[in-house]
Amino acid sequence: MTKFKIDLFSDTNTNPSLEMRRAMCEAEVGNEVAGEDPTVNKLLEIVCELLGKEAAVFLPSGTMCNGIAYRVLCQRPGDLIILDETAHPLIKCSGLISGLAQAQPCCIAGRRGIFTAKQIESIISAPQGFNTARPRVVSIEQTTNFGGGAIWPLKTIEEVCNLAHQYNVYTHMDGAHLLNAVVETGISAADYSQPFDSVWIDFSKSLGAPIGAVLAGSQSFIEEAWYYKFQQGGGLHQAGILAAGCLYGLQHHYQRLPEMHAYAKQLAKLLSEVPFIKIDLDEVETNIIIFEIKHPQFSANHFEQALREKGIRVLALDHIRIRIMIHLDISLSDIHEVFSAICEISETQLKIKAVND
Numbered sequence: 001m002t003k004f005k006i007d008l009f010s011d012t013n014t015n016p017s018l019e020m021r022r023a024m025c026e027a028e029v030g031n032e033v034a035g036e037d038p039t040v041n042k043l044l045e046i047v048c049e050l051l052g053k054e055a056a057v058f059l060p061s062g063t064m065c066n067g068i069a070y071r072v073l074c075q076r077p078g079d080l081i082i083l084d085e086t087a088h089p090l091i092k093c094s095g096l097i098s099g100l101a102q103a104q105p106c107c108i109a110g111r112r113g114i115f116t117a118k119q120i121e122s123i124i125s126a127p128q129g130f131n132t133a134r135p136r137v138v139s140i141e142q143t144t145n146f147g148g149g150a151i152w153p154l155k156t157i158e159e160v161c162n163l164a165h166q167y168n169v170y171t172h173m174d175g176a177h178l179l180n181a182v183v184e185t186g187i188s189a190a191d192y193s194q195p196f197d198s199v200w201i202d203f204s205k206s207l208g209a210p211i212g213a214v215l216a217g218s219q220s221f222i223e224e225a226w227y228y229k230f231q232q233g234g235g236l237h238q239a240g241i242l243a244a245g246c247l248y249g250l251q252h253h254y255q256r257l258p259e260m261h262a263y264a265k266q267l268a269k270l271l272s273e274v275p276f277i278k279i280d281l282d283e284v285e286t287n288i289i290i291f292e293i294k295h296p297q298f299s300a301n302h303f304e305q306a307l308r309e310k311g312i313r314v315l316a317l318d319h320i321r322i323r324i325m326i327h328l329d330i331s332l333s334d335i336h337e338v339f340s341a342i343c344e345i346s347e348t349q350l351k352i353k354a355v356n357d
Ligand SMILES: *Cc1c(COP(=O)(O)O)cnc(C)c1O
Pocket: 012, 060, 061, 062, 063, 064, 066, 088, 089, 141, 143, 144, 145, 174, 176, 177, 202, 204, 205, 213
């Protein structure tokens, strides 16, 4: 699919299998905007059950799920959305919070994307006046993408959500990687979702579908969501073709998530042997690995480039940190190949350093 032999840039970079394409090809379809697509309806029913929510809506992307949820939950322009400073909708979505939801982000410096009730208490409980922007939504990411796939503990979630609800603030869970947390902890998706007014899961991430996400919540929330789904161009027609790929991912790829986590942990362990890599193995919880390059002349950008020349794509988050995502199309032999490539780079760097010393 890509020109890279091994693509660890994102878990969206999967090639839908022939079987998935076949399921999509054979899907029963209808008009989605009229609620008449049987395959979409089946997907929604399954997701409502999975997340323990009353109603759900099919959307083309996770970004649209966040955008629509925020738009529904925020009422006045300038309302505050409290979220971690590394949150995906904040840094990767073209200014979605102000541009589309007409809200303001209120950024919290969490640890690996996770913040505590204590950290947001003074913001949530601040006295309100005619001239103060009102905290309206607390938004968390399970697992944290730019926090390195960290899993929010259920207790922390409950504390944050209880505090929010005490002050009539809504709670939203960006569940792009929720199922990764579920397979790792054994806590059900419904238990993770219970404290939230709105939640969504993505099928084009770990589950390997080409397109599709489902946003869930109460009946009245989803009715409002439909208004903005139309407004944002998310009203679809024979969307069953897409929903069939999502259903296939749930039925056939969901059970492969633990394997991906095992590969991530295995690769992390190998990386910890590389002299210029600093990695905390306890922090590799799911399919995402973030580590640091510790070398005076060799930055994360140099590292990214050196791997690119060997046909391997990773992401330099800044000049120090690299992010790797393990996905369905990565095999154990790929893990070993990546490690050998990094060892070669390491040897070259050591030689260069020896010459310079
Ligand atoms: C990928 C991702 C999104 C956006 O999802 P798309 O389906 O790519 O639009 C939002 N939040 C998180 C945490 C993500 O990882």
